Amino acid sequence: MLKVYNTMTRRKEEFKPLKKGEVSIYCCGVTPYNHPHIGNARPFVTWDVIRRYFAKKGYKVHYIQNFTDVDDKIINAANKEGVTWKDISDRYIKAYFEAMDALNVRHADVYPRVSETMPEIIAMVEKLIAKGYAYVVDNGDVYYSVEKFSHYGKLSGRSLDDMQAGARIEVNTAKHHPMDFALWKAAKPGEPSWDSPWGKGRPGWHIECSTMSLKYLGEKFDFHGGGSDLIFPHHENEIAQSQACIGDDHSFAQYWLHNGFITIHNEKMSKSKNNFFTVKDILKEYPGEVIRFFILQTHYRSPLDFSDERLKEAQTSLARLQNTKAYVDELCAKQGTADTAAELASKAEALRKEFYEAMDDDFNTALAISQMFALSKEINIYYQEVTNGTKAFDAAGFKTVAAIYAEMAEIIGIFEQQEKAEDDGLTDKLMEIIITLRQDARKEKNWAVADKIRDALKDADVVLEDTPNGVRWKKA
Ligand SMILES: [Zn+2]
Numbered sequence: 152m153l154k155v156y157n158t159m160t161r162r163k164e165e166f167k168p169l170k171k172g173e174v175s176i177y178c179c180g181v182t183p184y185n186h187p188h189i190g191n192a193r194p195f196v197t198w199d200v201i202r203r204y205f206a207k208k209g210y211k212v213h214y215i216q217n218f219t220d221v222d223d224k225i226i227n228a229a230n231k232e233g234v235t236w237k238d239i240s241d242r243y244i245k246a247y248f249e250a251m252d253a254l255n256v257r258h259a260d261v262y263p264r265v266s267e268t269m270p271e272i273i274a275m276v277e278k279l280i281a282k283g284y285a286y287v288v289d290n291g292d293v294y295y296s297v298e299k300f301s302h303y304g305k306l307s308g309r310s311l312d313d314m315q316a317g318a319r320i321e322v323n324t325a326k327h328h329p330m331d332f333a334l335w336k337a338a339k340p341g342e343p344s345w346d347s348p349w350g351k352g353r354p355g356w357h358i359e360c361s362t363m364s365l366k367y368l369g370e371k372f373d374f375h376g377g378g379s380d381l382i383f384p385h386h387e388n389e390i391a392q393s394q395a396c397i398g399d400d401h402s403f404a405q406y407w408l409h410n411g412f413i414t415i416h417n418e419k420m421s422k423s424k425n426n427f428f429t430v431k432d433i434l435k436e437y438p439g440e441v442i443r444f445f446i447l448q449t450h451y452r453s454p455l456d457f458s459d460e461r462l463k464e465a466q467t468s469l470a471r472l473q474n475t476k477a478y479v480d481e482l483c484a485k486q487g488t489a490d491t492a493a494e495l496a497s498k499a500e501a502l503r504k505e506f507y508e509a510m511d512d513d514f515n516t517a518l519a520i521s522q523m524f525a526l527s528k529e530i531n532i533y534y535q536e537v538t539n540g541t542k543a544f545d546a547a548g549f550k551t552v553a554a555i556y557a558e559m560a561e562i563i564g565i566f567e568q569q570e571k572a573e574d575d576g577l578t579d580k581l582m583e584i585i586i587t588l589r590q591d592a593r594k595e596k597n598w599a600v601a602d603k604i605r606d607a608l609k610d611a612d613v614v615l616e617d618t619p620n621g622v623r624w625k626k627a
Contacts, residue, residue, distance in 0.1 A: 152165055152511060153165070153166040153510075153511045154166065154511065154512060154513055155374075155406050155408060155513050155514070156408065156452060156513045157406045157407055157408070158306060158379075158382060158407040158408065158409050159305070159306055159406075159407045161308075163512075163513055164406070166373075166406065168210070168373055169371055169372065169373055169405065172209065172210055172211060173210060173211045173212075173213065174205045174210045174211070174212050174213070174373050174374070175213040175215075175368045175369075175372035175373045175374070176198065176201070176202065176212065176213065176214045176215070176372070176373065176374040176375075176376065177215045177216075177360070177363070177364040177367075177368055177372060177374070177375050177376070177404065178194060178195070178198045178214070178215070178216045178259075178375075178376040178377060179194075179216075179217065179360055179376070179377035179378075179381055179385070180216040180217040180218050180219065180262070181218065181219070181243075181247055182218075182219040182220075182222045182224055182225065183218055183219075183220060183225065183239070183240045183241075183242075183243030183244045183246070183247060184222065184224040184225045184227075184228045184239055184240070184243055185228070185243060185429075186243065186246050186250065186429040186430065186431045186432075187246065187247055187250045187251075187429065187430050187431075188420065188427055188428055188429050188430065189413055189420070189428050189429075189430060189433060189442070189457055190378070190412065190413040190420055191430075192250065192251070192254060192430050192442070192446065193378070193410050193411075193413055193446055193451070193455065194376060194377055194378050194410050195216075195251055195254075195256050196254055196256060196443055196446045196447065196564075197376070197410050197446070197447075197451040197514075198214070198216075198376055199254075199255070199256045199257055199564060200447060200514065200516055200562065200563065200564060201374075201376075201408075201514055202214055202257065203257070203561065203562050203564060204510050204514065204562050207558070207561070207562055213260055213367075213368060213372075214259045214260050215259055215260060215261050215262075215263065215363065215364065215367045215368060216259040216262055217262065217263050217264070217265070217359060217360060217363050218240070218244055218247075218262055218263070218264045218265070219265055219356065219359060220236075220237075220240035220244070220264045220265050220266050221236070221240075221265040221266055221343060221353050221354065222265075222356065225239050225240055226342055226343065230341075236343050237266075240264075240266075244262075246431070249431070250429075250430035250431060250434070252439075253430070253434055253439030253442075254430065254439045254440075254442055254443045255439065255440060255443055255564045255565070255567050255568065256443075256564075260367075261367055263363040263366070263367065265354060265359045268359065268362055268363055268366065269345050269354075271362045271363075271366050272354045272358055272359060272362045273335075273345075273347050273348070275358060275361065275362045275365075275392070275396055276293055276334045276335050276347075276354075276358060277348060278396050279295065279334065279392065279395060279396055280293065282395060282396070282398075283296075283299060284296055284299045284300065284391075284392075284395040284396075285334055286327065287349050288325035288326075289325065290325070290337045291335075291337030291338075291349045291350040291351075291352055292325070292333055292335065292336055292337050292349075292352075293333065293334045293335035293349055294325075294326055294327070294331040294332065294333055294334065295331055295332050295333075295334050295388065295391060295392060296327055296328065296331055297311060297328055297330045297331055297332070297391065298311065298327070298328050299395070300391040300394070300395050302390070302391075302394070302400060303330075303387070303391050304387065305387075305390070306382060306383070306386055306387050306390055306407060307382050307383035307386075307387050309383065309387075311328075311330060314329075314330050315328070315329055315330065318330060330384075332355060332357060332384065332388055333355035334354065334355050334357075334358050334392070335347060335349055335352050335353070335354055335355065335358075336352050336353055336354070336355060337349070337350060337351070337352045338350070338351040338352045338353065356385070357384070357385055357388035357389055357392060358392060360385070360389050361389045361392040361393040361396070361403075364389075364393070364403070364404070365393060365396075365397075365403075370397050370399070370402045370403070371401075371402050371403065371405065372403075372404060372405070373404070373405055373406060374404060374405070374406050374407075374408060375389075375403075375404030375406070375407050375408070376407075376408045376409070376410070377409060377410075378409065378410055378412070379409040379410065379411060379412065380412070381409070382407075382409055386407065389403070390403060390404075408451075409452070410451045410452065411451065411452050411453050411454045411455060412454050412455070413454075413455045413456075413457050414454060414455070414456050414457065415428070415456070415457050415458070416456070416457075416458055417456055420457075428457065430442065433462070436462075437462055437466060438568060439568060440469060440565055440566075440567070440568050441462065441465050441466045441469055442462070442465075443564060443565070444465050444468070444469045444520075444563075444565060445457075445461060445462055445465035447516040447517070447520065447563060447564075448465060448468070448516070448517055448520055449517055450513075450514075450515055450516065450517050450518075451514060451516070452513070468524075469565065471524070471527060472523060472524070472527055472560075472565065472566075473565075473566065474531075475527040475530050475531055475534075475556070476556070476560070476566050478530060478531065478534040479530060479552075479553050479556055479557075481534075482533075482534060482537065482544065482549055482553070483549070483550070483553050484612075485537075485544050485546065486544070486546060487537075487543060487544025487545055487546045487549075488545075488546065488547075489542070489543030489544060489545045490545055490548065491533075491536075491537075491542045491543055491544070491545040491548065492533065492545035492547075492548025492549045492551075492552060493545075493548050495529055495530070495533050495548070495549070495552055496548050496549075496551040496552050498526075498529050499526055499529070499551065499552045499555045499556070500551075500555070502522045502523075502525050502526045502529075502555070503522075503526075503555045503558070503559070505522045506519045506522040506523065506559055506562075509521075509522060510562070516563065519559070519562070519563070520563060522559070523556075523559045523560070523563065526552075526555065526556055526559065527556070530552060530556065533549075533552075582613075582624050585604060585608070586615065586622050586624065588604065589601050589604040589605065589615075589622075590622065592604070608624070612626055613625070613626060614626075
């Protein structure tokens with residue numbers, strides 16, 4: 152049984168998908184105005200593992216992640232550089248993908264952008280006004296009236312009275328209540344703006360995620376995720392907007408999952424403290440897989456302290472698993488009919504079960520990884536025994552073990568860069584050269600050379616095939 156910690160109910164609950172065999176996920180994306188930092192990366196690595204796990208369990212996964220490409224921070228960055236907001240957002244969306252690709256984060260099904268969702272956003276604001284949940288003020292701003300939504304505060308567990316007591320006193324505001332938030336902001340000179348029934352302007356931050364999740368996942372979907380800093384006000388406001396618009400208190404996301412903070416030497420990361428690390432900078436020192444592994448060695452809800460020492464430890468740990476992977480590959484290339492791997496295979500099956508149990512317990516990757524280490528240890532022992540001749544090799548039995556090790560790696564999302572680096576198209580290019588040389592030899596009727604190439608390839612377990620499209624190669 153898969154259990155997840157739901158921020159809404161503050162407890163672990165059994166996951167029941169809305170649609171059998173399918174899982175729908177919306178995760179709040181980045182505001183592309185600078186290079187993603189390590190704290191930005193954590194939710195995306197977390198959700199990448201969750202997606203991989205669901206896919207492995209046979210679910211069809213729908214995963215949506217937005218880009219907030221219309222925002223004050225983007226406009227400020229554009230003004231500072233004397234370029235357009237679009238230049239800034241395009242540049243840093245590209246930077247986002249470069250960073251996440253390095254961390255083996257698979258792409259979302261859709262990456263909606265605010266600038267491309269304007270008609271739907273405007274329609275949703277209009278609906279909220281029509282239903283009495285929002286109001287327009289003189290300058291063309293539109294606000295959401297939190298007092299109209301009786302459940303306001305249910306995700307974060309705050310009451311409107313507490314919030315009001317803690318709210319800053321705003322001067323010259325046209326808001327009905329200090330916690331009312333902007334759905335639409337009237338244009339200021341020099342800002343990008345879009346036409347709307349309330350004049351030129353642009354959307355507030357929260358409305359985009361409501362509109363996009365409803366547009367791509369419907370009125371009810373399984374998961375909504377993001378960093379725990381988004382619980383209030385962002386996710387609280389998303390709920391207020393969406394459920395008011397739909398008219399159903401049980402609509403919108405069914406499970407709210409929030410990942411913990413990343414601290415730097417136990418301090419909050421901030422630009423002013425100069426302890427702000429971008430993924431791009433960390434990648435200069437460590438491979439992406441090490442960063443990913445470092446993130447996943449801690450449960451996603453726990454705080455994660457980032458330091459050079461911790462990254463080095465992650466690098467050493469990952470190297471141990473990679474070393475076993477090399478043993479696995481070496482053994483898989485061997486022949487052997489002995490019956491010596493049955494015990495190892497049954498241990499692997501048991502560890503696989505424990506790995507899945509850990510993942511079923513609110514995606515406990517830390518514990519799951521420890522099961523992978525246990526399997527790695529067992530494989531290392533078997534490898535030593537086979538290599539030093541104490542045991543004869545059992546190719547059939549070991550196949551099961553190798554498959555389980557690969558399955559765990561695939562869910563955690565490691566050993567992918569090694570394969571990428573190994574291949575990177577080089578094998579294909581080299582094979583093309585070899586095949587051309589052999590074709591040339593045959594044209595010249597130099598059968599000795601042609602046969603020598605074919606036999607050498609056969610020794611390397613590569614078979615050549617004549618096809619209507621020319622000579623193809625494959626691994627035997
Ligand atoms: Zn969001």
